[in-house]
Amino acid sequence: MDKLIDNRWVMRVFALFLALMLYAIVNIESGSSVNKPPTPLTQSPVADKAIVTDVPVVTYFDQENLVVTGVPEAVNVTLEGATSSLTKARQLKDFEIYADLTNLSIGTHRVNLKYKNLSEDLKASITPSAITVSIEEKVAKDFPVKVDLLNEDKIKEGYTPDQPIVNPNSIRVTASKDVIDKILSARATVSLENIKETMNKESLITIYDRDGNVLPVEVEPSVVDITVPIKSPSKVLPFKITREGELGQGLSVFSIEPKPNEITVYGPLDILDKLEFIDGVKVDLSKIKEDTVLEVDVPIPEGATKVNPEKLEIEVDIEKQEEKLFTDKTVTQVGLSEGKILEFVNPETGSLDVKVYGAPSVIEDIKPEDIELYINLTDLSDGEQEVNVEVNGPQNITWSLQQEKVKVKISSAS
Known part of the structure; x- marks a missing residue:
């Protein structure tokens, strides 16, 4: 056995055999793994679906020269795709739904709504997916502003409103010719409840058609200054x-x-x-x-x-100044109590001289009867009294008396 191991040719053959065995094992494992289901780590992302409501619709067209109607303000969008991307899109609404009308002519068209700026792993379906739009030439026309005074019956008693002053007194409406032709008036409103002095107020402009309906059109300016003069009693x-x-x-x-x-x-x-x-x-x-x-x-x-x-x-x-003398003007009395007797002590005659002063043309026309001398005896008791002499005469003259006071005696009738 030791001789076999020491034989290098035997070892070479053994090594080759081991190599072949390892190669076979690897190929068998690789082939079997093709048919195995993927492990959790290699699974594709989980798909989800959600509806995003009230997504604004952006319209692309020549806004300077054209007017477009029929485009809804907002639509609903159904999104489908990876949960993480779907959640982000729902929260941020950072995608856009739009109608591209840039190459369409004046008239009525059926247009598909489109979307952009949406994550690549999301799909979207729009409700409604298509809209009918009308494209018309933009027209501008000026209209005078009429003011409606509200609660005139609740204004302070005795006060009345005068003609309102509007600044500016006309506004410009921009819309399609068809809409412009429907306009009856541009109006602003002011309430006069409890008003008792001239009022100034800013008021929104509302555009009405001939049936009294409000027209949603472009108005410049949309707010005007109104002054209502209030006439007091x-x-x-x-x-x-x-x-x-x-x-x-x-x-x-x-x-x-x-x-x-x-x-x-x-x-x-x-x-x-x-x-x-x-x-x-x-x-x-x-x-x-x-x-x-x-x-x-x-x-x-x-x-x-x-x-x-x-x-x-x-x-x-x-x-x-010139002067004129009137002599022996009788001094009359007022205010003497009933049952009393008046006697002049000084002057005994009960008359005085009076000199009047004034412009020549005034003095020239004055007659004796125009000058009146009198004394006021109201509430005076019996006995001798000194009383101031009062003078009545025409305008623009002055006078001097022979004496400023007279002495009188008051007594009771026997």
Whole structure:
């Protein structure tokens, strides 16, 4: 046996035999593995299916010159494929459904919806898969904006709306000629509930057809500014001019002429009902040395909201002063209680001289009966009393009395 092992030819033959045996074993295992089912590690990915709803539809066409109708805003897409890719697509919606109309002519067409940017291991089916579209030439036309005033019956009592002001006063609608021909009006709305002053508001434009239906068209601008002037209750009133200060020596007022001669006052009805005239329009004579036109503020009566105009022009004409004397003007009385007797003590005659001053043309026309002297005896008790003498006379004159007070005696009738 040892001799066989030591024989190199015997060993070579043995080695060859082993090599053949190993080769046969490997080929047998390889052949048998072809028919074996794949192990879990070599299985293909698990397939899944899901519906993605409300996927927007993108339309490709000449948007500058054409208008397309019939394209749905969104569709449903059924996705099928590897779970991981499907989950990602559902969450991100990073794929696109589109209608390619770029090579289509004006008219009606049946178009298949397509998809892109979808993972290669996903398949998609679109519902609906095809749509009917209408391609028309784009037309633009301007329409005036009409304003609908809502809740006019709920505006504050006494207040009324004036004509609304719209900026801009017209808008441009872009659509197909067929749609443009259906348009009746472009309208904006404003609510007047509880309004009592001029209001400013932004309002959306709505386009209506002749049947009152809203048309979904392109509008520029889609929002306009609306001003609604609100007219509050008003009352036209005269006003009283109060003279302050005195003219320089030797000067007299010939005339004071306001423009306008009435004021419109605005405010709540209960305030206006109480007003009879406006007081507080003042002219300071101490600052006037010649004919002058003054601009004077008109005071707003308490509780009112505004006046119109807010300022008056008052023309003051000045002339050199002249004087005129009226003698023995009887002093009349007012306010003497019933059953009382009046007796003049000083002057005993009950009459005074009065000198009036004014512009020549004013003085010239004054007559004795135009000047009235009187004393007010209201609430005076019996006995001798000194009482101020009051003077009534035409406008634009001043006067001086022989004496400023008179002494009288009041007694009860026996």
